[in-house]
Amino acid sequence: AQSVAQPEDQVNVAEGNPLTVKCTYSVSGNPYLFWYVQYPNRGLQFLLKYITGDNLVKGSYGFEAEFNKSQTSFHLKKPSALVSDSALYFCAVRAPSGTYKYIFGTGTRLKVLA
Amino acid sequence: EAQVTQNPRYLITVTGKKLTVTCSQNMNHEYMSWYRQDPGLGLRQIYYSMNVEVTDKGDVPEGYKVSRKEKRNFPLILESPSPNQTSLYFCASLPIGPGANVLTFGAGSRLTVL
Numbered sequence: 001a002q003s004v005a006q007p008e009d010q011v012n013v014a015e016g017n018p019l020t021v022k023c024t025y026s027v028s029g030n031p032y033l034f035w036y037v038q039y040p041n042r043g044l045q046f047l048l049k050y051i052t053g054d055n056l057v058k059g060s061y062g063f064e065a066e067f068n069k070s071q072t073s074f075h076l077k078k079p080s081a082l083v084s085d086s087a088l089y090f091c092a093v094r095a096p097s098g099t100y101k102y103i104f105g106t107g108t109r110l111k112v113l114a
Numbered sequence: 115e116a117q118v119t120q121n122p123r124y125l126i127t128v129t130g131k132k133l134t135v136t137c138s139q140n141m142n143h144e145y146m147s148w149y150r151q152d153p154g155l156g157l158r159q160i161y162y163s164m165n166v167e168v169t170d171k172g173d174v175p176e177g178y179k180v181s182r183k184e185k186r187n188f189p190l191i192l193e194s195p196s197p198n199q200t201s202l203y204f205c206a207s208l209p210i211g212p213g214a215n216v217l218t219f220g221a222g223s224r225l226t227v228l
Contacts, residue, residue, distance in 0.1 A: 009154075032215055043118070043204060043219035044157075051215065090156065094215065100145050100164070100208060102217060104157040 002027045004093050006105035013081045014113050021076040021108045023091030033074040034092040034102075035065055044090060050074060061085070081112045116141045120205050120220035127195055128228050135190045135223045137205030144210040146188040147172070147217070148180065150201040157204065163188055164210065195227040 003026045013019045025031060032051050036044040048059025050067040058064045065076045076089060091105040118139045127133055139146065147162035149172075159172030163182040177199055179191040188207075192199060202224050206217040 004156075006156075034216070036219075041221070043221045044206075044217075045219075046216050049216065100147075100162070100210070102147075102159070104149075106154055106156040 002093055002095055002101070002103045004091050004103050004105040006089075006091055006108045008108050009106075010109045010111060012111045012113060015083050016080050019078050019081040019085070019110065019112070021089050021091075021110060023074045023076065023105060025072050025074060025091070025093045027093050027095050027103075029095055029097065032094040032096055033065075033067060034094070035059065035063070035074075035076050036090045036092060036104075038088040038090065038107075040087075047076070047089075081110075083112045083114050086110055086112045116218070118205055118207055118218050118220035120203075120223045122223060123221065124224050126226045126228065129196055130194050133192050133195060133225075135192075135203055135205075135225070137188045137190065137220060138186050139188075139205075139207040139218070140186065141207060141209070141218065142185065143207035143218075144185070145208040146182070147206050147208075148178070148188070148190045149204045149206065150174065151204060151222075152201050160190065160203075192225075195225075197227050199225065200227050201225060 005024045034049045035047040038044050050057050055067045088107050090107050094102045121136045144165045148160040149157040151157050158174045161180040163169045205220040
């Protein structure tokens with residue numbers, strides 16, 4: 001069965017420091033992997049995805065993520081955090097088998113401190 | 115503007131009083147889906163639809179109904195709401211086809227059942 005784990009409920013980081021939000025997954029075959037961000041009173045917004053190719057993918061707002069097949073991870077990173085990055089982040093996985101089943105993690109709240 | 119529109123955004127109701135949350139998309143997407151978001155549980159799929167008149171259960175369909183009479187609309191119906199359906203609900207859509215894999219979300223509907 002497909003699953004996604006976000007082991008940290010909350011991540012605190014000082015403004016200007018690098019940030020990492022962790023995600024590990026379990027899916028058969030080569031997965032499609034996604035990161036979404038949710039700001040207060042807003043829907044989920046797409047940040048970036050990994051489908052195939054280069055393991056390091058770049059997305060919106062300076063975020064990037066690294067796909068690591070051996071560790072089944074897809075951690076979200078940013079070199080220098082901004083206070084405005086404070087939000088709820090969701091990792092999601094989809095098996096590329098032709099279904100459109102997306103499995104979401106439980107979310108990680110990122111708090112960037114000024 | 116390409117978007118998914120949900121209404122109402124906020125609703126307080128009482129146990130047993132039927133309600134409908136509407137979802138409409140203007141992108142001609144075939145696939146539409148409803149999720150509920152609960153703290154510590156992430157997003158869980160309620161129902162989805164691959165096209166007009168084609169709907170199927172997600173992971174937590176109990177207590178909900180859906181219909182897909184038109185391509186653009188996918189309402190979520192709670193025939194007899196109960197307090198355990200208090201949640202934040204999201205509608206999402208996606209085109210079906212090669213390379214299509216990013217869900218577009220509505221802004222969310224926060225439902226409280228007393």
